[in-house]
Amino acid sequence: MSLVGLVIIRFFALATIWIILLGLLVNALGASLYSWIRWYDLHQEEHPSNAHKKIYNTYLIGGLSGTATFVNIGLLIFSLRKRVRLVAELYREAGRAVSDMPHLFCVPLLTFVALSTMSTLWLYVSIWIESSGHLTLEGTTTYYKKDAVMHIARWFNVVMAVLLLIFIVGCQDMIVACSVAxxxxxxDKTELKAPIRRSAFYLFRYHLGSVALFALSTSTFRFLRTAMKKFEYALINPKNQYIRPLFNCCDCCILFFEKYLALMSRNAYIEMSLHGKNFLTSGKEAFLLVVNNRWTMQSVSATGDYILLFLKILAVFPPVIIGTFIYQDIHAINHVWIMILLTAFLAFCISHCFISVIEMVIDTIFICYCYDIKWNDGTDKPYFMSVNLMFPLVKQCLRRMRL
Structure with missing residues (x-):
């Protein structure tokens, strides 16, 4: 279902984006108005019960959330009104890239196989660690007491699992970015010769250390946050008003660096695929590029978050509807909604794996678009972009000439 949505966005990108944004705006307004009306009706009751108070608070939270969402989407539409055409053309170019390189959708399948293998090995090692120790007698029962080495091995196993998880996903992003660049x-797009296989060769030949460096940095920050939480619970009195803010401040700083790395990693991978530099240099150049194109980047990112989330949710509906009819006929299942929620979760995860490729394709095309404008002038040095993607640029130049 998400692939159908991607096909529709490719051929009707501009209309689809406006329909999605305006539809989200109308739905947020309707949900907000309904919540406020119900909240007002419950507020008028003279002797509310405890159940009414809970419902009253629920509608109050719903009204506030709906209003905040409505204002957020409204401001987004107002700020994007002059850049929607560019965003639509970027999505159209992403559709062209995927149609020219359909094997891009094989990359998340390989990622899934690698993650499944890693998870199996992690579970196997975890079982060995948890079942190891020194046989100890306590009363009438015996158990395996773990020494310091086993506790360190437990933490090391968790850290390595997180590191390998980030590393495998980073390899996927690097292959997709290099292929699209x-x-x-x-x-001449017909001259493409195995771009995905070539990108995988470039990854393992030149950039494997950079991806590993990012995985190591991110896993280190996550381990530091977890260790700080452990120290906070073990050493600090909950009523202490002086040391707890210090831990919260340190946790906030570590979280900032972790989020910054996660935000810049995709752009750094794209820079690595374009220039062949290391992760630190590419991250610096990606940061400067984002700062110089911050408004357009924000428009593409904000619109993409809503549209791609809409596609993920759209992919959940068919399995849920089909599963509802199937599970209702199976009388051996007592809690049908648990199976339906599990089906929805699995469908969302599968759609996320494939749509994450589209998200990386869009980010790569936008970075390439920025460098295309920077390196070429359209006359002596012709642009590499398509005619449709060139239209917003020509329109912007004409607007500047009129001024």
């Missing part, structure tokens, strides 16, 4: 800067 190669596709963008080739004038």
């Amino acid at each position: 190669h596709w963008y800067f080739v004038r």
